Amino acid sequence: MYFNSLDFAVFLPIVFLLYWFVTNKNLKFQNVLLVVASYVFYGWWDWRFLSLIIFSSLLDYSMGLQLIKEKKQGKRKLLLWTSIIVNLGFLGFFKYYNFFVDNFVEAFTFFGSSIQPNTLDIILPVGISFYTFQTLSYTIDIYKRKLEPTQDIISFLAFVSFFPQLVAGPIERATNLLPQFYKKRQFYYSRAVDGCRQILWGFFKKVVIADNCAEFANQIFNNSSEYSGSTLLIGALFFTFQIYGDFSGYSDIAIGTSRLFGFNLKQNFAFPYFSRDIAEFWRRWHISLSTWFRDYLYIPLGGSKGGVWIKVRNTFIIFLVSGFWHGANWTFVVWGVLNALYFLPLLLTKSNRNNLDIVAQNSILPSFTELFKMGLTFGLTVIAWVFFRAENLSHAWLYLKGLFSSSLLTLPEVRPTNLLVLIIFFLLIEWIGRREYYAIAVFLTKQSRILRWFFYMLIIGLVFIFSSATQQEFIYFQF
Numbered sequence: 001m002y003f004n005s006l007d008f009a010v011f012l013p014i015v016f017l018l019y020w021f022v023t024n025k026n027l028k029f030q031n032v033l034l035v036v037a038s039y040v041f042y043g044w045w046d047w048r049f050l051s052l053i054i055f056s057s058l059l060d061y062s063m064g065l066q067l068i069k070e071k072k073q074g075k076r077k078l079l080l081w082t083s084i085i086v087n088l089g090f091l092g093f094f095k096y097y098n099f100f101v102d103n104f105v106e107a108f109t110f111f112g113s114s115i116q117p118n119t120l121d122i123i124l125p126v127g128i129s130f131y132t133f134q135t136l137s138y139t140i141d142i143y144k145r146k147l148e149p150t151q152d153i154i155s156f157l158a159f160v161s162f163f164p165q166l167v168a169g170p171i172e173r174a175t176n177l178l179p180q181f182y183k184k185r186q187f188y189y190s191r192a193v194d195g196c197r198q199i200l201w202g203f204f205k206k207v208v209i210a211d212n213c214a215e216f217a218n219q220i221f222n223n224s225s226e227y228s229g230s231t232l233l234i235g236a237l238f239f240t241f242q243i244y245g246d247f248s249g250y251s252d253i254a255i256g257t258s259r260l261f262g263f264n265l266k267q268n269f270a271f272p273y274f275s276r277d278i279a280e281f282w283r284r285w286h287i288s289l290s291t292w293f294r295d296y297l298y299i300p301l302g303g304s305k306g307g308v309w310i311k312v313r314n315t316f317i318i319f320l321v322s323g324f325w326h327g328a329n330w331t332f333v334v335w336g337v338l339n340a341l342y343f344l345p346l347l348l349t350k351s352n353r354n355n356l357d358i359v360a361q362n363s364i365l366p367s368f369t370e371l372f373k374m375g376l377t378f379g380l381t382v383i384a385w386v387f388f389r390a391e392n393l394s395h396a397w398l399y400l401k402g403l404f405s406s407s408l409l410t411l412p413e414v415r416p417t418n419l420l421v422l423i424i425f426f427l428l429i430e431w432i433g434r435r436e437y438y439a440i441a442v443f444l445t446k447q448s449r450i451l452r453w454f455f456y457m458l459i460i461g462l463v464f465i466f467s468s469a470t471q472q473e474f475i476y477f478q479f
Contacts, residue, residue: 138156
């Protein structure tokens with residue numbers, strides 16, 4: 001079920017009313033309702049894959065109980081690795097089986113041999129990369145004795161399948177989300193209003209910015225050989241805003257929806273395109289995934305505490321895995337390597353933590369130096385996104401070759417003025433609200449109610465006016 005669908009517009013009010021007016025006096029009933037609603041939400045796409053998420057949930061629930069009982073370190077490691085192998089085994093099969101088979105065939109063909117392996121018509125379960133990492137973090141934290149396992153199976157099933165963030169994050173940790181299922185929730189009007197405000201901004205990002213940018217980005221990327229360098233630059237820029245509006249829009253809707261039910265999810269995006277270096281960008285982009293890799297891969301490998309070789313190795317590993325997590329295509333691997341190369345000079349010069357505060361923290365406008373750094377970081381990010389969007393490495397290379405040709409200085413063939421105005425409006429609002437949890441968190445709160453409602457009606461109007469006739473699925477559903 002998509003957030004931007006009529007199905008969800010019917011589904012959400014029904015669950016909300018049942019949650020607060022029918023099951024509100026019994027915590028267990030509320031959690032059961034959330035589990036059922038989450039399974040309906042997920043099964044709306046394909047009921048067959050419900051068995052997968054239920055199996056994964058039951059596996060890690062039982063592993064958690066066994067880990068706390070077991071005293072022998074050897075058996076505890078065996079339990080941990082059973083969870084890791086089974087979960088990553090499912091993820092690897094559904095997401096990477098055909099990728100490895102195809103590359104195996106190409107390798108043999110390169111050396112003059114020809115084989116005919118069996119490939120499978122595999123459907124990638126929506127959200128498998130997200131809920132797999134969520135359940136894994138639960139087991140790993142119990143193994144490290146950072147978390148006590150729950151004996152409340154309903155709460156655990158709700159934690160894994162919680163429908164607002166089930167299919168595209170944020171990837172929640174059990175230490176943050178699971179305890180919220182133990183406590184009785186109360187309805188707070190101010191919290192619900194704040195949730196609706198964030199949902200509205202998420203829909204604006206998705207429907208107005210991302211979906212309209214997608215129309216032109218797809219046109220340009222799918223016919224890149226026919227366009228000038230200036231048009232290819234427009235295409236790359238539109239995809240840059242498409243993926244940000246799409247994914248951060250989903251996160252805003254997910255976090256806002258959670259607040260309607262009395263839950264607090266972690267921030268997943270913190271205005272990444274205002275970053276002054278690539279390290280800051282990765283602290284602000286897909287925060288839940290970046291911190292997951294930091295805590296469960298980078299730090300266990302030694303982090304940045306070792307010598308130069310250890311630092312370089314760990315940096316490349318985390319970005320390679322991050323790239324490969326996104327999809328079974330060499331373009332994602334190169335995208336990861338490129339970001340590692342961007343990050344490496346900062347790490348080696350120990351300047352990767354120079355920019356911890358938001359840009360222009362105490363001023364309205366950035367300084368010239370900050371503006372230059374933001375522009376450079378944004379430009380490097382745009383180039384990297386070309387690999388993320390391209391069909392294959394050849395396509396990415398030809399796209400960049402065309403982009404940096406002499407035709408870069410010509411007038412672009414595609415000039416969607418209305419969309420450019422919307423993007424400028426979007427960036428202006430994001431800049432004004434860059435210190436907040438999300439851009440319009442406290443927007444106009446000191447102004448009159450009439451002015452506030454005029455702004456909200458403006459956003460709602462833009463959503464309806466610029467909504468695409470064809471429903472666009474969220475990009476990260478494919479990951």
